Amino acid sequence: MKKMLLILGLCLVGLVPLTPAWAVTSAQDIATTIRLMGYECGGNTVSQVSESTDAKGTRTIVATCPNGKRYRIVVSPEGRVSVQPAR
Amino acid sequence: MMSRILLRRILPLSAIALVLAVGSGQCCASAKAGNVAAVASKDTRSAEKPAAAPQLDMDTLIERLKQTQAIGVLTKLVLRSNVNDLIGEVKRYKRAKGTPTQLERIKAHFNGLLLKVLALLDEDPKLAEDIQCARDSLWRHLMEVKA
Secondary structure, three states: OHHHHHHHHHHHHHHHHHOOOOOOOHHHHHHHHHHHOOOOOOOOOOEEEEEEEOOOOOEEEEEEOOOOOEEEEEEOOOOOEEEEEOO | OHHHHHHHHHHHHHHHHHHHHHHOOOOOOOHHHHHHHHHHHHOHHHHHOHHHHHHHHHHHHHHHHHHOOOOOHHHHHHHHHHHHHHHHHHHHHHHOOOOHHHHHHHHHHHHHHHHHHHHHHHHOHHHHHHHHHOHHHHHHHHHOOOO
16 A cells, blocks of 8 residues: 555656646647748647658658648758648 | 545655756846856856856756747747757858848847747746846857857
């Protein structure tokens, strides 16, 4: 019993500082990126997110904004981010 | 009985966690004095050398910006690219010994970028406040970039 409580306590200690209630979600992060690059999104979050990485390490994310527009976010291996409207 | 055990065992641990979480942020009560004080509280030796203080404070701010969960990873990458572009602009300005108009344009870009960061830090007001306090130091730091 004591052991279980100790584990529960340690879990709580681990969880409290790591996941604050206001931490941004991946969908919010993508929406912010789209808006930061000057595209309209119509909200703070995206849906229908699909992600892929090619052999060179280029990451491509395709997501749909609340306004219905779909965007392609490309992250180069050097960490450069570009956003293009997807068809 | 159970609740007493919980109180005895978990509460102190949670309290420590909360103190650690709160303690990780530094206070910036008043613009420049607050920055120096925050650095002095971390390293007493730096208080004896005021010239070294802004550099240390900058590193702390950058580290806190990297660690904050109010900004997502992708957004941080965009901001990093923007900062790198700004540094490139300063380097070009210094190499070409640019005009005051060009410097004004760089300052406008800097202000715009800072505004973006502050807007993104809506959920981390402590860090936003500290960055706002360090505005002048950040600008000086940017201007110290070698061509």
